[in-house]
Each structure stands twice: as C-alpha cells, then as structure tokens.
Amino acid sequence: MKKQLKTIAYCRINNNTISINGKSIITKDKDLSFSDFAKQIYKEKQLAYPKFFKMDNLCKLAFLTSEFLFEAAKLDSEIIKHTGIVLSNRASSLDTDRKHQDTINDKDNYFPSPAVFVYTLANIMIGEISIRHQIKGENAFFVSEKFNETLIEHYASSLIINRKSSHILCGWVDVDNNNYDAFMYLVAEKGSYNYSKEIIKNIYTQN
Amino acid sequence: MKDVFITANTIISPLGFDSETNVSAIAKEQSGITLHNNISTSPCYASIIDHKKLDDAFSKIGDPKIYTKLEKMMILSLQNTISQATFSISDKTVLIVATTKGNIDALNSNFEPERAYLPILGNKIKEFFGFKTEPIIISNACVSGILAIAVAKRFLQNDYYDNAFVVGGDIVSEFTLSGFQSFQAISKKPCQPFSKHRTGISIGDAAASVAITTDTSESEAIQIIGDGSCNDANHISGPSRTGEGLYLSIISALKEANIKPESIDYISAHGTATAFNDEMEAIAFNRAKLEKTPLNSLKGYYGHTLGASGLLEAIVGIHSLKNNMLYKSLGMDELGVTMPLNIIENTTKKELKTFIKTASGFGGCNTAVIFKKVKQ
Numbered sequence: 406m407k408k409q410l411k412t413i414a415y416c417r418i419n420n421n422t423i424s425i426n427g428k429s430i431i432t433k434d435k436d437l438s439f440s441d442f443a444k445q446i447y448k449e450k451q452l453a454y455p456k457f458f459k460m461d462n463l464c465k466l467a468f469l470t471s472e473f474l475f476e477a478a479k480l481d482s483e484i485i486k487h488t489g490i491v492l493s494n495r496a497s498s499l500d501t502d503r504k505h506q507d508t509i510n511d512k513d514n515y516f517p518s519p520a521v522f523v524y525t526l527a528n529i530m531i532g533e534i535s536i537r538h539q540i541k542g543e544n545a546f547f548v549s550e551k552f553n554e555t556l557i558e559h560y561a562s563s564l565i566i567n568r569k570s571s572h573i574l575c576g577w578v579d580v581d582n583n584n585y586d587a588f589m590y591l592v593a594e595k596g597s598y599n600y601s602k603e604i605i606k607n608i609y610t611q612n
Numbered sequence: 613m614k615d616v617f618i619t620a621n622t623i624i625s626p627l628g629f630d631s632e633t634n635v636s637a638i639a640k641e642q643s644g645i646t647l648h649n650n651i652s653t654s655p656c657y658a659s660i661i662d663h664k665k666l667d668d669a670f671s672k673i674g675d676p677k678i679y680t681k682l683e684k685m686m687i688l689s690l691q692n693t694i695s696q697a698t699f700s701i702s703d704k705t706v707l708i709v710a711t712t713k714g715n716i717d718a719l720n721s722n723f724e725p726e727r728a729y730l731p732i733l734g735n736k737i738k739e740f741f742g743f744k745t746e747p748i749i750i751s752n753a754c755v756s757g758i759l760a761i762a763v764a765k766r767f768l769q770n771d772y773y774d775n776a777f778v779v780g781g782d783i784v785s786e787f788t789l790s791g792f793q794s795f796q797a798i799s800k801k802p803c804q805p806f807s808k809h810r811t812g813i814s815i816g817d818a819a820a821s822v823a824i825t826t827d828t829s830e831s832e833a834i835q836i837i838g839d840g841s842c843n844d845a846n847h848i849s850g851p852s853r854t855g856e857g858l859y860l861s862i863i864s865a866l867k868e869a870n871i872k873p874e875s876i877d878y879i880s881a882h883g884t885a886t887a888f889n890d891e892m893e894a895i896a897f898n899r900a901k902l903e904k905t906p907l908n909s910l911k912g913y914y915g916h917t918l919g920a921s922g923l924l925e926a927i928v929g930i931h932s933l934k935n936n937m938l939y940k941s942l943g944m945d946e947l948g949v950t951m952p953l954n955i956i957e958n959t960t961k962k963e964l965k966t967f968i969k970t971a972s973g974f975g976g977c978n979t980a981v982i983f984k985k986v987k988q
Contacts, residue, residue, distance in 0.1 A: 502719065519849070522791035522795065548731060
C-alpha cells in the first residue's frame with residue numbers, strides 16, 4: 406500500500422544563500438567562509454543558543470537549515486516531538502574526522518580532544534536538531550555518492566506506512582573541506598506542496 | 613504487513629570466521645579481548661582480528677593486498693552468508709552496509725585517503741559480489757548494525773525490495789581508540805558490562821552479515837516482529853538519565869510486535885561497560901518492565917565493535933533462540949547499576965522463543981528490534 410505524501414516546506418542553504426520554499430530570503434557575499442556565513446546568520450536571526458558555537462560546521466549547517474525549515478513549517482509542538490528525521494550526505498563526518506586525525510598523527514604533539522571527537526559522527530546532527538526541538542522520533546542517517554531522493558522516499562514512506570512517524574524531516578547535509586550543501590524538506594500526508602521523488606529531485610537540481 | 617525473516621548469517625571476529633565457531637567459543641566463555649602493545653601510545657585491551665589469519669582466509673576468494681582490513685572482513689562475511697542464502701542476488705536484492713567509521717584508517721595508511729569515503733566502501737562490496745542495485749549505507753553511530761536490520765525489514769514490508777543482504781563492520785583504529793581515550797572511556801582491564809567494578813569500554817574488530825527475506829522454508833525460522841529507533845533529545849555524547857530514547861524504542865517495537873514485555877524471553881543489551889551507559893539501560897529496562905528478563909551484554913567477548921555490534925549481537929541472539937541457550941554475560945561479578953536487572957551469570961539451557969536486541973549511541977540514538985522463533 407503506497408500513500409500519497411505532501412511536502413509541508415523545504416529549505417536550501419548553499420553558495421551563502423538561504424531559500425525557503427523556492428524563494429531566496431538571504432544572500433551573503435560568496436567569498437565568506439562557511440564559518441563566517443553561519444556566524445552572521447546566527448547573529449541576524451538572534452538565535453540565542455550558545456551550544457551552536459560548540460558545533461562543527463556540519464552540525465551548524467544542519468542546525469541552521471532545520472531552524473529555517475521549522476519556522477516556515479509552523480508545526481504544532483506535539484507533532485514536532487514525534488517527527489522522524491532521515492538525513493544523508495556523501496562525506497559523512499570526514500570534514501571533522503581530518504581534524505581529529507591531525508591531533509594524533511604526530512606522537513610528539515598528540516592532543517586528541519573529546520570536543521572534536523564527538524563530532525566525528527555524521528548522525529550527531531540528528532542529535533543536535535533533536536535536542537533543539539525536543540524531537541524523540543525515529544532517526545536514520547544514510548550515506549550516498551549523491552543526494553538519493555529515491556532512498557529517502559522509500560524510508561520516509563516506510564516510516565509513515567509502518568506508523569512510526571506521521572511527519573518526516575528529510576534531507577541532505579554535506580560539508581567537505583570548503584564545500585557545503587544543505588537541502589531539507591518536511592513530508593507528511595497533508596501539506597502545501599505536491600510531493601514525489603521527481604518533484605524533490607527537480608527542486609534540488611534547479612538550485 | 614509481510615512477515616520478514618532472518619536466515620543465513622556469518623560473524624567474522626577474533627573468535628572465529630563463521631557464526632557457529634563464534635557461538636561455541638561464547639559457550640566456552642572465551643573472549644577475543646587481549647592486551648595489545650602496538651595499537652596505542654600505551655598497552656591497551658582490545659579484541660583484534662589477526663591480519664595473517666584474515667589474509668589467509670581472504671586469499672581463497674580474492675587478492676588480500678588490494679582490499680583494506682575492513683573490506684576483507686565484510687566481504688569474507690558476506691561471501692559465506694550469500695553462499696548459505698536460499699535466494700541469489702537479483703535486481704530486487706538490496707545490499708545494506710552498516711558502519712560507524714568505515715575505512716577511517718585510510719586517513720593515515722598505505723591506502724589513498726579517499727578510501728575513507730563510505731560510498732567507496734559500499735562500491736567495493738557491491739562490485740565484488742555483483743549487486744545490481746546501489747548499496748544503501750547506514751552510518752548512525754553505534755546503532756548502525758541493528759538499525760540496518762530494521763531498515764531492511766521496513767523496505768521488504770513495503771515491497772521496495774524482495775530480499776536483502778545486510779553487512780556491518782568496524783575496526784579498531786588509532787582514530788577511534790585515541791578519541792575514546794580522550795573521553796577517558798577505555799577500560800584498563802577487559803570491559804565488565806553492568807559490573808560494580810566496570811571502568812569503561814574495550815573496543816573490537818568485527819564484521820557480521822545476514823540474509824533477510826519474506827520467503828523462508830526453514831522449519832524453525834527467525835522472524836523480525838517489531839522495531840523502533842528513537843532519539844533521547846538530551847545530549848550528544850552522554851546517555852539520557854531517564855533512558856528516554858531507549859525506552860521509547862522498546863515500547864515502539866513491543867507495540868508493533870503486539871506483545872507484552874513478559875513475552876520477551878531474553879534481552880541482548882548494549883552494555884558497553886561505561887558508568888553512564890549501563891545505568892541508563894538499567895533505567896530504561898525497568899521503565900519497560902523488563903527488569904526480570906534474563907539479560908546479557910556480549911561486549912565481554914567482543915569488546916565494543918561499534919557499528920557492527922548490534923548486528924553481531926543480534927546474530928548471537930538468533931543462535932541463542934535456535935540452541936535454547938542463555939549465554940553468560942562475561943565480566944559480570946557484582947551488579948553495579950541502581951535498578952534491578954536479571955543478568956545471566958552462568959550459561960544455561962532454557963526454552964526460548966523471543967528476544968529483544970537493543971543498542972544506543974552518540975547523538976542520542978537508540979534502536980530496539982524484537983526477534984521471534986516461529987515453527988512452520
């Protein structure tokens with residue numbers, strides 16, 4: 406039994422631009438590093454969430470994307486609490502893994518740090534989003550060569566049909582050296598936009 | 613919903629290169645954990661697969677020089693599982709690869725650093741066996757392996773695939789060892805899950821694989837009857853004080869299986885032997901009314917094998933059901949958690965029908981999956 410799903414809202418952050426439901430809402434200088442871009446957005450949004458500054462770039466990107474997405478989606482807090490989270494990327498946590506590796510390569514200058522090591526897992530971003538919004542729903546983190554809308558659709562639909570979650574936060578959040586890209590969308594049985602993996606693929610590739 | 617079964621399975625660990633050898637070593641209370649002098653800045657207990665033994669076994673199916681240690685372990689495991697399975701690879705067969713850190717040692721080894729990208733690991737396995745679909749890679753910290761079983765079950769129930777091969781693996785690397793050391797989480801002796809004297813984890817190498825299908829002719833089949841994977845929403849590196857995510861995962865799995873807690877005959881716990889993890893599990897099992905159910909952690913035999921652990925320990929649980937045996941929770945002496953638990957102190961024969969496998973990990977993730985022995 407397949408269910409027709411809808412998209413409630415979607416958010417893209419790449420090239421120092423943030424867009425919601427296809428409309429660009431913030432654009433910063435392309436030369437800004439991701440860290441500086443993220444810091445500016447945090448300040449302008451007056452987020453007042455000091456944990457943000459402990460996060461690695463991957464979590465900062467996931468966190469900011471989910472902030473804009475939840476703001477646009479205007480979901481009831483009871484629904485948010487049970488939302489499933491299904492995210493994916495290509496580089497896993499390699500951007501931070503390399504930083505941890507740098508602390509152990511030289512035996513005479515050996516300084517592994519728990520503050521770095523904890524971010525050497527890509528699914529930490531799901532934890533950060535869950536803590537921020539008190540989400541205790543289903544979780545999964547997938548890794549693929551490129552954004553795999555079919556895989557995400559299969560898993561999101563399975564969670565809804567198996568009655569594990571009614572709403573799913575889906576997406577792709579990748580940070581690798583100086584490159585980053587985030588795309589998140591909320592799917593459920595009711596929503597403002599038609600959903601299919603083809604529509605999602607189109608939205609993703611057009612930006 | 614379709615019934616989904618686990619059939620063929622293979623464990624690759626220091627205790628042996630197939631499931632039966634592993635389970636008979638466990639029955640004899642043998643542990644893979646030994647003292648190693650060359651894996652860290654100081655001597656350290658870990659459960660490590662011998663390179664030469666691995667290469668000798670691998671050379672029968674491939675060139676050991678062109679694959680990383682993890683790839684050899686995972687391929688060797690899958691080779692055996694695929695040869696035992698009642699189905700062959702088709703365009704409706706999915707390969708699911710579960711790993712926490714994959715080829716992370718490639719960041720500092722003879723292999724190119726690019727080998728550390730997980731899609732490359734997935735493709736090496738796909739190409740070796742000629743899988744026809746893109747591999748699905750799950751990297752969800754230490755629940756990866758058990759979550760992979762839940763993902764396979766959900767995909768089969770919803771007809772996206774006809775059957776699945778799931779392989780999980782992780783290795784002991786300087787990368788993870790140094791990180792856990794920086795957390796002061798590595799035990800100075802072999803780990804002692806749930807013991808009053810526990811002082812942290814031991815880590816281990818392992819790969820494990822299973823065949824999952826909706827169609828089995830086994831007279832005594834193992835069915836996956838419920839699952840749940842919920843977040844604590846509490847802390848990224850510390851377990852919840854209330855066991856919230858684990859409790860919710862267990863409740864979700866019980867509800868789907870439509871059974872009461874007293875129908876569970878055995879709990880294969882995560883039991884890493886850190887102070888906070890084992891305490892958190894004790895709280896969650898008590899909240900779920902499972903405190904009287906016989907329970908073990910297999911970490912005393914294998915150490916913490918990260919993303920492989922949930923899958924590896926589920927396989928041992930399946931053999932527990934088939935053999936009607938409860939295996940001793942190795943390393944347990946005096947109970948060291950504040951809530952009651954029924955830890956298996958001696959290996960005993962007991963009629964078993966149903967067990968629950970649980971795991972928890974960084975990022976606040978938790979997974980519970982329930983397995984049932986069905987006669988048909």
